[in-house]
Amino acid sequence: MAAGPDGSPGPLHDAEAVVLVGGKGMRLRPLTLSAPKPMLPTAGVPFLSHLLARIRAAGIRHVVLGTSYKAEVFAEHFGDGSEFGLELEYVVEDEPLDTAGAIRNVAHLLREKDVLVFNGDILSGLDLRSLVETHRAGAAEVTLHLVKVADPRQFGCVPTDGDGRVTAFLEKTEDPPVDQINAGCYVFRRPVIEDIPAGRRVSVERETFPGLLAAGARLQGHVDSSYWLDMGTPAAYVRGSADLVRGELPSAALPGTPGEALLLPGADVAADAVVDGGSTIGAGAVVAERARITGSMVFDGARIGAETEVDGCVIGAGARIGAGVALRGAVIGDGAVIGDECELLDGARVWPGVEIPAGGVRFSADRR
Incomplete structure (x- = not known):
């Protein structure tokens, strides 16, 4: 990844992306009865449009969508991605495979050494190029985007050492030792994805990541303070859309002027x-x-x-x-x-x- 003219990370032409959009969005019912959560209107366009715009702005062109619930809706709207400056491919998950299983399910379409993986219901201002730079500088097998939250009790915690290496994945607790949580965005080396067991449910946080730590693999944390919001509840969904409209999180997909x-x-x-x-x-x-x-x-x-x-x-x-x-x-x-x-x-x-x-x-x- 060559640096930009100002010394910042350059375009990610040598990386690709996977977006996991297979969930049923039960917490957003009844809105998700008619459309998958990532396709719900958000600041004037489907929510997924804002994420794809960020991916494209980082220089990534090849994106694989891991779909399941109402899978046909994604292809009907986005097609092959050419209208959006992307090359989009789709893989349908016939039965629930959990996060790591869903990532493994698209492995046959991946090409690059580094693969960014996104949960399709997170609204974030993360600098994707800096995330990949952290991953490569640390020669990590996997790099996780981590965010600090005011009340980590409702999340699992991810502690890191002085070099930013992940040291554990902790379940929800009333007395969390750190305020860092998994933000739902990762960089995987492609061989790690290929090593995930195929054809069954696999959890990244309960199986894949702990297994890598136990084997001595390097898992790196990338902690930042940019905008971050899990859009899984109606209140968060409304807030995220309003923040996009007002420009609190700029988006190239916004069909108008912030206001x-x-x-x-x-x-x-x-x-x-x-x-x-x-x-x-x-x-x-x-x-x-x-x-x-x-x-x-x-x-x-x-x-x-x-x-x-x-x-x-x-x-x-x-x-x-x-x-x-x-x-x-x-x-x-x-x-x-x-x-x-x-x-x-x-x-x-x-x-x-x-x-x-x-x-x-x-x-x-x-x-x-």
């Missing part, structure tokens, strides 16, 4: 309505007079009634929200109907096609 709101072509927002907080209003969506949309996503074709307040929510495609409604932290499925004067609080999820009658209904649970 308080992103209005897609055909969106119709009343002159006295307020849309802010990094909200996205989808194509053909309508926001009526005196409505307020804050930090939310309104998908294509949805309609928001007059004097309705939507804060930190996802409104599915074609949903109908009545007048005088208050929504906070809610997920409204495609085609659902919310009657006038309803109030849906944090955690409320309305499944596709469900109709909630008018009349001041107040709830914070699933409606199916």
Whole structure:
């Protein structure tokens, strides 16, 4: 990897990428009933578009997508990747293989010595070229992106020594010894991938990485403080989209100029309505007079009634929200109907096609 003119790492033309996008996204139901999590609209485009744009900006051109749930959706949208300046290939996982098993499942398509592997639901500002530079400088078998979090108790911890070498993989504990966690992005030497057992479930953190450590292999940690967010929950999904819209994490895939709101072509927002907080209003969506949309996503074709307040929510495609409604932290499925004067609080999820009658209904649970 040649250095750039300013001495920074150069383009990664001699590396390739694997993106794991096979999960069902159960924590994001009902949104993932109609699309895989990486294909959900995020700041105006499928979430995966932002990751692929970062991969391309680093100079990588060959990308393999490890798919499973609704696998056909990825190829239908991205095709062979040429429109995005990439060469995309797809491998379908017929049965769950866990993270390492899914990586091994695409090994036959890999070509380069170094392979970057991404979990397809992480939003990150990591400098990919610096990650690979750390990997090569340390002559590592695997390099892991590690991030420091305020409360590591909900994660497994990854301690490192003074040279940055990973020393252990620790399960969740109430008294974690370090605040570093696995951030879901790796650089593998290709022979390591080829040595993963084929055709069965294999966990990277419980089997592959501990096995490498036990064998004396060098696993390197790359710790940085860039933007990082696991997009697995509705609240995180909404936050990540808003951060992209506002430019807190710049993305070449953003279909517009960063700001308080992103209005897609055909969106119709009343002159006295307020849309802010990094909200996205989808194509053909309508926001009526005196409505307020804050930090939310309104998908294509949805309609928001007059004097309705939507804060930190996802409104599915074609949903109908009545007048005088208050929504906070809610997920409204495609085609659902919310009657006038309803109030849906944090955690409320309305499944596709469900109709909630008018009349001041107040709830914070699933409606199916």
